[in-house]
Amino acid sequence: GAVVSQHPSRVICKSGTSVKIECRSLDFQATTMFWYRQFPKQSLMLMATSNEGSKATYEQGVEKDKFLINHASLTLSTLTVTSAHPEDSSFYICSARDLKDASTGELFFGEGSRLTVL
Amino acid sequence: SQQGEEDPQALSIQEGENATMNCSYKTSINNLQWYRQNSGRGLVHLILIRSNEREKHSGRLRVTLDTSKKSSSLLITASRAADTASYFCATVVYGNKLVFGAGTILRVKS
Numbered sequence: 177g178a179v180v181s182q183h184p185s186r187v188i189c190k191s192g193t194s195v196k197i198e199c200r201s202l203d204f205q206a207t208t209m210f211w212y213r214q215f216p217k218q219s220l221m222l223m224a225t226s227n228e229g230s231k232a233t234y235e236q237g238v239e240k241d242k243f244l245i246n247h248a249s250l251t252l253s254t255l256t257v258t259s260a261h262p263e264d265s266s267f268y269i270c271s272a273r274d275l276k277d278a279s280t281g282e283l284f285f286g287e288g289s290r291l292t293v294l
Numbered sequence: 295s296q297q298g299e300e301d302p303q304a305l306s307i308q309e310g311e312n313a314t315m316n317c318s319y320k321t322s323i324n325n326l327q328w329y330r331q332n333s334g335r336g337l338v339h340l341i342l343i344r345s346n347e348r349e350k351h352s353g354r355l356r357v358t359l360d361t362s363k364k365s366s367s368l369l370i371t372a373s374r375a376a377d378t379a380s381y382f383c384a385t386v387v388y389g390n391k392l393v394f395g396a397g398t399i400l401r402v403k404s
Contacts, residue, residue: 233389285329
């Protein structure tokens, strides 16, 4: 089955530092990947759509300079939380859609990355 | 942004009982999907129902869709403790983005 690998699964950093999270599709290609943020006991909120070879599309209210997204290849997208602050602490989840099966809309999810900013 | 509401927000049942979760959405859809999330983990796709379908089964899962009411339900029969998780419905909106409902936290007691 389609597998999405997300790394790191947990990261703790000091306020003001930047953190990079990687999302890889291991056995399929994805021109589009999605980044979600989830607070405890809440649903997933779409942050941005990562497009291979072009700029990411951000949802309203999401600061693009704060959350840098790079989608350099058909199997890798990265999210960099720049100058992280405690309010950025959250669970970040990436997902990808198989290029060959884009019509259904089904997404494959990574295991998530829990960011804690001290 | 979230597509709609789910109810109940939380559901606690005994092992062996059935669990029903409901989802409402706002816009027209091509399909509606249900996902499961174990605590602190990623999401797993459970089932997809197309807009021209009214009911779909997969193992112990049964999904219904009422496009006139813009609602769907997920039934888990003969629940097990391992079914304890959060369940989300999701729909594809403009830009081919998947937007999730608020979710139902299911707890199955053994």
